[in-house]
Amino acid sequence: MEAAGFGQYRTRRGWIMGHLCSLLAIALLATSLVQGAQGSENQAGCGKQLVSGRILNGQAAKDGAWPWQVSVQRHGSHVCGGSLISESWVVSAAQCFTPPVISSTYRVQLGEKSIFDQTRNQTFSSVKRVIRNPSYDSATHQADIALVELENPISLTAAISPVCLLDASVRVPAGTPCWVTGWGNRLPQMSSSLAKTLQEVEVLTVGSTVCNSHFRKALQKPATYSPIKVDMLCAGYMKGYKGFAPGDGGGPLVCEKNGTWYLGGIVSWLLTTTVNGVTSVADGYPGVYNRPNAYNEWIQKNVPGVTFTVVNFPSNSAHSSAKIPRVLLLTILLWLTL
Structure with a gap:
C-alpha cells in the first residue's frame, strides 16, 4: 500500500x-x-533629432540637434526660449509675456542654433496671438506656461520639427537624465551676456519631496510650505550649478525614450543670491520647471489636433x-x- x-x-x-x-x-x-x-510609444511625427546630441556649465549644441527649440523675440531681441509642438503652435512660459501682450511686437525664430547670425536654416514667423495660462501666479510661479500661435503654419523639415508631448498620467521619475537647451547667460551673474549659439546640458530630475525640503531650508520657510508645487519639476544637481540660466526661460527640458524626445518641462525659475550688489545663480540648487502635462486639458482646448503620449520612463x-x-x-x- x-x-x-x-x-x-x-x-x-x-x-x-x-x-x-x-x-x-x-x-x-x-x-x-x-x-x-x-x-512602446507612438514615435511618428515628433521628437526626432537630425543629429545626436553652453547653457550654464554646458556645451554648444550641434546643428539640428534640437529641432523644436525656438527663440521668442520681442522687437527683434531674444527674450525667452520655447518649443515647437505643431506647425502652428509654440509652448513657452507665461513669464515671458508681460501684459498687455501685443502680438505684433513678437516673432519666433526656428531652425537655427544662432540667434545673432543669419544662416540658410534660419526661419522667422510672426505671432498671431499669445495665450497665457489664466492661473499664472508670478509670486509662486504656478501655471508658468503660455501658448504662442504663429501667424502662418510653418513647413516642417529635419531642422524644424515638433517635440512630443506627454500624457497627463506620466510622471518623469527622479534620477532620469534629461536635457535643457537655450541661449541664456553663459556666466552665473544675472547681468552676463547671452550665449551666441544654442547651449545644451544634461541634468538629472530630482524628486519633489527632496527638492521641496532643499528649497524650503534655503528660503527659511516652515515645514508646511511647499515651494515646489504639483505642476513643477526639479532637475539639476545638489552641488554646484549645472542647468539653465536667465534668458533660458520658456525653453525646453526634454527626456528621451526609445529614440524619441518628450517635453518634460518648461524652464521656469531658480534660486539666486546677491553678494556685494551682484546677483548670481545660487550653487547647490536644481532648476525648477513647469510640468506642461499638468495643463493638457488647457492645451488641448486651444491647440487643434494636439496629441499626448503615454511613456514609461525607467526608474531604479x-x-x-x-x-x-x-x-x-x-x-x-x-x-x-x-
Whole structure:
C-alpha cells in the first residue's frame, strides 16, 4: 500500500507539476508581453533629432540637434526660449509675456542654433496671438506656461520639427537624465551676456519631496510650505550649478525614450543670491520647471489636433519591482522541473 500510495502520489504530483509549469510559463510570457506593451510609444511625427546630441556649465549644441527649440523675440531681441509642438503652435512660459501682450511686437525664430547670425536654416514667423495660462501666479510661479500661435503654419523639415508631448498620467521619475537647451547667460551673474549659439546640458530630475525640503531650508520657510508645487519639476544637481540660466526661460527640458524626445518641462525659475550688489545663480540648487502635462486639458482646448503620449520612463525602483516576480517565477519553475 505504501508502494502503491507512493506511486499514485508521484503520478498526481507529476500531473500537478506539469500543469503548474504550463501556468507559470504562460504567466512569464504574459509578463513579458505586458512589459513590452508598456514600453512602446507612438514615435511618428515628433521628437526626432537630425543629429545626436553652453547653457550654464554646458556645451554648444550641434546643428539640428534640437529641432523644436525656438527663440521668442520681442522687437527683434531674444527674450525667452520655447518649443515647437505643431506647425502652428509654440509652448513657452507665461513669464515671458508681460501684459498687455501685443502680438505684433513678437516673432519666433526656428531652425537655427544662432540667434545673432543669419544662416540658410534660419526661419522667422510672426505671432498671431499669445495665450497665457489664466492661473499664472508670478509670486509662486504656478501655471508658468503660455501658448504662442504663429501667424502662418510653418513647413516642417529635419531642422524644424515638433517635440512630443506627454500624457497627463506620466510622471518623469527622479534620477532620469534629461536635457535643457537655450541661449541664456553663459556666466552665473544675472547681468552676463547671452550665449551666441544654442547651449545644451544634461541634468538629472530630482524628486519633489527632496527638492521641496532643499528649497524650503534655503528660503527659511516652515515645514508646511511647499515651494515646489504639483505642476513643477526639479532637475539639476545638489552641488554646484549645472542647468539653465536667465534668458533660458520658456525653453525646453526634454527626456528621451526609445529614440524619441518628450517635453518634460518648461524652464521656469531658480534660486539666486546677491553678494556685494551682484546677483548670481545660487550653487547647490536644481532648476525648477513647469510640468506642461499638468495643463493638457488647457492645451488641448486651444491647440487643434494636439496629441499626448503615454511613456514609461525607467526608474531604479521600477526595474527592481519588475525583476522580482520574474526571478521568483523562474526559480519556482526550475524547482518544479527537478
